[in-house]
Amino acid sequence: MRLTATVMLVAMAAIFVTTHGLVSAHPAWGYVNAFAEAAMVGGLADWFAVTALFRHPLGLPIPHTAIIPTNKDRIADTMADFLRTNFLTPVVVARRMREMNVARAAGEFLVQRGGGGDGGQGARVLAGAGALVVELLESLDPDRLGLQVKAGLARQAEKLEVAPLLGRMLEGAIADGRHRPLIDGFIRWAGIALEDNEDMVRHMVQQRANSVIRWTGLDARLAESVLNGLYKLLAEMHVDPNHPVRAKVDEGLARLAQGLQHDPQLQAKVERAKNDLLANPALSDWWMGVWERIRHSLIGMMRQPGGAMGGQLGQSLAELGTALQGDPRLQWQVNRFARRTLVGVVNRYGEQIVSLVSATVKSWNPTTITDRIERAVGRDLQFIRINGTLVGGLVGLVLHGLTEVL
Structure with a gap:
């Protein structure tokens, strides 16, 4: 031209x-x-x-x-002032954000491109997300990252009052009868353990019998009677859900649930046991092993975006997109969060952003x-x-x- x-x-x-x-x-x-x-x-x-x-x-x-x-410097100041006045003020940002439906736009993007089924944009989105996660997991020091995760979990566990939580869980399980399969399993385990250790039980009964009973040979019959009685008791408990021993067990569990929620001494014992467990080096070694297995598994799955992890991630993104498109209440919550976040960023960092623009232009x-x-x-x-x-x-x-x- x-x-x-x-x-x-x-x-x-x-x-x-x-x-x-x-x-x-x-x-x-x-x-x-x-x-x-x-x-x-x-x-x-x-x-x-x-x-x-x-x-x-x-x-x-x-x-x-x-x-x-x-007039380069004056132009820079004018541009910064224009940006500050017309864009980077909380009122302007809030008004602009009210006119936008960020949640629905994000939902449309996730449904159209996040599923990965078209082999185009969706596949690239999943591949990019997977590569980003792999680079993050490989670039960070695995030992330090594992220790930081463990320390974070430990801090949260230290703040958590375990006893009342366990008490409420146990109380709810008893009320719904969810503890009965556990008791049935314990009874079956007790029967197997008794069968595997019959000789030890006989020996214990015979050793505790007095010399007269051993001299007459009744100690063996006494041991058999004890074994038969134990087998009978376990069998009756297994077939009868209203067995008196089961009732005693339920009563004891109910008292334990109440104690965990309302007994300061029991709660203190549970807290001490929790803290001792958290301080145990064996728990740290166990966690580091678990963390390494989790990290390697995530890296392996993320390197195959078309595999199970990629399919699950794509399906999850598509489901999230559908929810964002069709749920007005969820849209309102997401849009409000986005609006408040952006207004907060502008309110806190608006002057820094404007100064950055002005300083950048002046540096040219x-x-x-x-x-x-x-x-x-x-x-x-x-x-x-x-x-x-x-x-x-x-x-x-x-x-x-x-x-x-x-």
């Missing part, structure tokens, strides 16, 4: 010089010469104006030229800012030169015609 405007200006100058000596030959040449003269003047004037914005015309230090590089050298602005609007500025040439020529043509008529 710059070349086009320059060629037009040179052409008008050439026409003006060529037709200057032909004006007396025919009246039409007067019009041509007037058009070329006025077009040349208009093109030169607009060339000067456009050039003066960015540099000194012909390198001459004419006053009020090279406006942009000379004059050539940089001139080139960037000229690349952005230079094409339209060259149109101004072209239009100035044409409009100037038309004005000259009209003026010449008026002088001829008058």
Whole structure:
């Protein structure tokens, strides 16, 4: 566009010089010469104006030229003030955010591109998310990360009052009868343990029998009777859900649930046991092993975005997107959270953002800012030169015609 405007200006100058000596030959040449003269003047004037914005015309230090590089710092302050006034104020941000449905837009994106089933955008989203997680897990120190996770869990566990929580859980399980399968399992385990240790039980009974019973040989029969009685008791407890021993167990568990919730001494014992467990080095070693297995499993699954983990992640993202699209209450909550978050960021960091913009522009050298602005609007500025040439020529043509008529 710059070349086009320059060629037009040179052409008008050439026409003006060529037709200057032909004006007396025919009246039409007067019009041509007037058009070329006025077009040349208009093109030169607009060339000067456009050039003066960015540099000194012909390198001459004419006053009020090279406006942009000379006023670079003032432009930076003006841009920062414009940004502060029109964008980075809590009121403006809140008003803009109320007009936007961020949740629904995010839901549409997740449904269309998050599922990964199209092999295009969705697959790239999942692959990018997987690669990001893998790089994060591999770049961080595994031992330090595991210790930090363990320390965070330990801090939360230390704040948590375990006894009342266990008491409520136990009370709810007893009320719903969810503890009965555990008791059944314990009874079966006790029967298996008794069967595997019959010889030990016989020996214990015989050792505790007095010498008379051992001399008469009744100790063996006594041991068998004890074993048979234990087997009978376990069998009756297993088949009869209302067995008296079961009732005693339920009563004891109920007292334990109440004690865990309301007995300060029992609660203190549970807290001490919890703290001892958290301080045990064996627990730390166990957790580090578990963490390493979890980390390697996550890395392996994330490296296969088309596998189970990728499919689950894609399905979860699609389900989240559907919920965001169709649930007005969820949209309202997400939009409110986004609005409050962005308003808080602007309120807290707005001045820093504005200062960053101003400082960045001020740090540019004059050539940089001139080139960037000229690349952005230079094409339209060259149109101004072209239009100035044409409009100037038309004005000259009209003026010449008026002088001829008058």
